[in-house]
Amino acid sequence: MQPLTRVEGRAIPLGLKNVDTDIIIPAKWLKTISREGLGAGAFEALRAEPGNVIDDPDYAGATLLIAGDNFGCGSSREHAAWALGDMGIRVVIAPSFSDIFSGNAVKNGILPVVLPQDAVDRLLEVAREGVAITVDLESQTVTTPYQDRFTFTIDPFRRECLLGGLDEVGLTMARGEAIGGFEASRTAAQPWLMRGTEAA
Amino acid sequence: MASRPRTLYEKIWDAHVVETRDDGTALIYIDRHLVHEVTSPQAFEALKVAGRPVRRPELTLAVPDHNLPTTARLDAKGAPVPIADPESAAQLAALEVNAPAYGIRYIPATAKEQGIVHVVGPEQGFSLPGTTIVCGDSHTACHGGLGALAFGIGTSEVEHVLATQTLLLQQSKPMEVRVEGDLGPGISAKDLILHIIGTIGAAGGSGYVIEYRGRVFEAMTLEERLTVCNMSIEAGARAGLIAPDDVTFAYLKGRPMAPKGAEWDAAVAYWRTLHSDQGAVFAKSVTINAADVEPSVTWGTSPEDVVAIGGRVPSPDDFADESKRVAAQKSLDYMGLVPGTPMTEVPIENVFIGSCTNSRIEDLRAAAAVLKGRHKAANVRWAIVVPGSGLVKEQAEEEGLDKVFIDAGFEWREPGCSACLGMNPDKVPPGERCASTSNRNFVGRQGPGARTHLVSPAMAAAAAVTGRLADVRELV
Ligand code: SF4
Numbered sequence: 001m002q003p004l005t006r007v008e009g010r011a012i013p014l015g016l017k018n019v020d021t022d023i024i025i026p027a028k029w030l031k032t033i034s035r036e037g038l039g040a041g042a043f044e045a046l047r048a049e050p051g052n053v054i055d056d057p058d059y060a061g062a063t064l065l066i067a068g069d070n071f072g073c074g075s076s077r078e079h080a081a082w083a084l085g086d087m088g089i090r091v092v093i094a095p096s097f098s099d100i101f102s103g104n105a106v107k108n109g110i111l112p113v114v115l116p117q118d119a120v121d122r123l124l125e126v127a128r129e130g131v132a133i134t135v136d137l138e139s140q141t142v143t144t145p146y147q148d149r150f151t152f153t154i155d156p157f158r159r160e161c162l163l164g165g166l167d168e169v170g171l172t173m174a175r176g177e178a179i180g181g182f183e184a185s186r187t188a189a190q191p192w193l194m195r196g197t198e199a200a
Numbered sequence: 201m202a203s204r205p206r207t208l209y210e211k212i213w214d215a216h217v218v219e220t221r222d223d224g225t226a227l228i229y230i231d232r233h234l235v236h237e238v239t240s241p242q243a244f245e246a247l248k249v250a251g252r253p254v255r256r257p258e259l260t261l262a263v264p265d266h267n268l269p270t271t272a273r274l275d276a277k278g279a280p281v282p283i284a285d286p287e288s289a290a291q292l293a294a295l296e297v298n299a300p301a302y303g304i305r306y307i308p309a310t311a312k313e314q315g316i317v318h319v320v321g322p323e324q325g326f327s328l329p330g331t332t333i334v335c336g337d338s339h340t341a342c343h344g345g346l347g348a349l350a351f352g353i354g355t356s357e358v359e360h361v362l363a364t365q366t367l368l369l370q371q372s373k374p375m376e377v378r379v380e381g382d383l384g385p386g387i388s389a390k391d392l393i394l395h396i397i398g399t400i401g402a403a404g405g406s407g408y409v410i411e412y413r414g415r416v417f418e419a420m421t422l423e424e425r426l427t428v429c430n431m432s433i434e435a436g437a438r439a440g441l442i443a444p445d446d447v448t449f450a451y452l453k454g455r456p457m458a459p460k461g462a463e464w465d466a467a468v469a470y471w472r473t474l475h476s477d478q479g480a481v482f483a484k485s486v487t488i489n490a491a492d493v494e495p496s497v498t499w500g501t502s503p504e505d506v507v508a509i510g511g512r513v514p515s516p517d518d519f520a521d522e523s524k525r526v527a528a529q530k531s532l533d534y535m536g537l538v539p540g541t542p543m544t545e546v547p548i549e550n551v552f553i554g555s556c557t558n559s560r561i562e563d564l565r566a567a568a569a570v571l572k573g574r575h576k577a578a579n580v581r582w583a584i585v586v587p588g589s590g591l592v593k594e595q596a597e598e599e600g601l602d603k604v605f606i607d608a609g610f611e612w613r614e615p616g617c618s619a620c621l622g623m624n625p626d627k628v629p630p631g632e633r634c635a636s637t638s639n640r641n642f643v644g645r646q647g648p649g650a651r652t653h654l655v656s657p658a659m660a661a662a663a664a665v666t667g668r669l670a671d672v673r674e675l676v
Pocket residue numbers: 265266316317318337338339555556557616617618620621638639
């Protein structure tokens with residue numbers, strides 16, 4: 001995974017609330033067995049509207065996206081994160097995110113930044129001017145050329161994974177002994193829990 | 201730790217902590233993992249690339265459901281019918297290869313045990329109280345109806361579970377949705393959960409695991425509890441739970457993968473400890489009055505856009521908050537609805553009875569009871585019933601329900617997700633309305649431009665018969 005320390009770039013001022021993962025990537029794009037190329041289907045319905053914000057040349061090459069409350073709600077499809085990544089988005093800023101989406105985002109090197117609504121409103125204003133916004137994960141700040149400076153919090157483990165571009169599966173596999181110990185005590189105390197499909 | 205009163209959620213969580221990191225993230229053991237064809241190919245691919253094995257293949261069950269066509273799966277000679285869409289066919293083929301390659305039990309598309317993951321898990325006794333259950337589908341919360349901590353995960357997490365049988369998680373906060381009193385006659389579990397979501401909002405449970413409490417839930421059948429917990433995610437919650445009791449145990453006893461003999465007794469003894477203790481503290485608590493629940497319908501494009509069937513299409517001006525007004529206007533435009541219109545005057549062209557929310561035998565019985573001796577209205581162009589599994593289908597056919605549906609002008613299909621998400625050929629045409637027993641009324645969910653009204657199975661049947669949204673209580 002590509003490490004993420006600092007992202008400076010234009011931001012798409014989407015602004016909408018409750019942007020669900022069906023909006024980010026509709027179901028017909030889920031019929032792939034690969035993670036690549038989903039950017040083409042990102043926000044498909046929105047982009048069908050003339051003058052939509054996603055294809056606005058003012059925000060061409062954007063690496064940030066700014067949205068309203070509850071971004072990424074709905075279906076658990078990780079394709080939403082893959083699609084955003086394929087579009088070149090590295091940071092999404094919103095007042096809140098769905099739990100599943102923010103987890104998926106981090107696992108794909110995309111930083112979800114939670115800021116209060118008034119900060120998001122201000123960043124939307126700045127983004128609409130087409131000027132660059134800077135997100136620094138080390139200092140946990142979002143800054144603009146107009147001296148705006150907002151700090152955000154992030155789960156320390158997620159921060160570490162993003163900064164280091166770490167592979168969570170590999171990290172957990174290294175804990176195999178602890179997992180084995182847990183399994184052994186369960187097999188002794190509650191063997192039926194460990195039978196799964198073999199019970200049939 | 202034992203002395204502090206704990207919620208049901210905290211008890212299940214505590215029993216699954218392998219270890220806790222300094223930053224508070226916990227490594228949580230996963231007891232049961234359900235895998236389907238759409239969110240798993242990339243996970244298996246990643247395992248293969250990294251040369252990683254599946255840690256505990258017997259704790260994963262694979263079954264295709266999301267994009268399978270619901271038309272006949274075997275031809276006249278008994279040979280499997282190939283899937284016409286090449287991408288869907290490739291996803292199915294990938295699962296057919298991946299599951300056995302990693303030693304995972306696979307239920308083929310043509311088996312009678314096949315069905316929607318969340319119908320199959322409880323039905324096979326694979327899903328059990330007090331377990332942690334995950335699946336790459338957000339309605340995994342469904343299994344919470346058994347008293348399991350069940351939640352949807354993304355594909356990277358599918359890979360994580362396959363390789364390690366664990367997930368790295370932050371603990372959610374416990375939330376209580378308490379329902380006081382009893383539901384009125386003709387009010388279903390679906391009406392109740394829609395009402396709850398309408399009350400607390402699509403983000404009302406965000407960051408929480410909801411426990412549904414009150415005698416309404418105790419009086420429910422297990423299938424009704426699955427319907428309630430299924431939609432927890434539509435309130436933004438990570439999961440939903442109902443404490444297991446004798447209803448749960450009676451449902452599970454004798455299921456193929458449920459514990460047997462002395463292990464069954466030990467399991468039940470353990471399951472009886474799974475309830476929130478007296479004095480356990482919930483971080484958030486909401487009380488709902490059961491008497492306020494009417495047959496519910498949605499008018500907009502978020503599951504929180506709920507109104508009683510006797511109500512009217514709201515106006516954007518009804519909402520205090522500016523962003524809600526904007527959202528309401530967008531919803532109304534998409535749905536083609538005029539504020540002030542009585543909901544019972546909204547015409548319906550399509551009816552879908554199915555999905556993991558409402559495709560079990562009791563759901564089909566409820567719909568058939570309304571349809572018996574009646575026919576769908578002339579303006580209802582397309583009406584389908586998609587049973588949740590082959591076993592549900594078989595049971596329904598034994599009871600003659602298939603005839604009732606067919607006589608009423610419905611199509612009787614093979615099991616799968618179908619028009620719940622419009623990935624297979626079952627789609628609602630652009631601009632047309634669908635009375636649907638599924639769980640999401642999002643823009644384009646049932647097909648591009650499709651307009652979804654979420655309802656209970658009995659209400660879907662009522663819509664089919666009258667050709668409009670209708671109060672089923674006037675038909676029985
Ligand atoms: S029926 Fe719908 S919600 Fe349920 S598992 Fe299938 S796609 Fe997901």
